[in-house]
Amino acid sequence: EPTRNLNSPDLYIPVMGFSTYVVTVAVALGNQGKFTPEMLGLTATTAFVWFLIEIGIVQLAMYLISVSTDIKIFDLASFSGYKFVHMILSVVSFMLMGSTGYYISFLYGSAAIVYFLICTLRYIILPDSTEDRIARGSKRRNNLLLLIAFIQPLIMFWLTHHVTYGPDPPLLQTL
Secondary structure, rough: OOOEEEEEOOOOOHHHHHHHHHHHHHHHHHHHOOOOHHHHHHHHHHHHHHHHHHHHHHHHHHOOOOOOOOHHHHHHHHHHHHHHHHHHHHHHHHHHHHHHHHHHHHHHHHHHHHHHHHHHHHHOOOOOOOOOOOOEEOOHHHHHHHHHHHHHHHHHHHHHHHHHHHOOOOHHHOO
């Protein structure tokens, strides 16, 4: 409900992040001399399938542990799609600074997305809060929150490592 709440999630950043990620990977592969036109479709399809698998796993986990929340599938897709911004920064860092830049950017991006998701989703998944504003819930709900947060860096690494292995990009080799 973006018209009523300015902080409500929407799909603009995830969709733009997804499309920019595909183009960024194509540029990175082009710098390495590994680009083929099929890589655009392969990158987009792989990222989208993993995105759907991730949302499916979270939905299945919520069903299996009987968590009933107000979170909608599009809100979940929005929260899960924010990782594409960090993936773009990691790939660009690799192109500019090599593998060291990639790993520094990846670690920072991973910590940022985990922190953001835990802080944001705890009020949705752990709705019980006391007057000291600390959200409390069952162990299952806590584990679900941690699953959602900590699966992001794994998928981020899985979708970016194929671009960053091997020698540093040609830009760094000529400097």
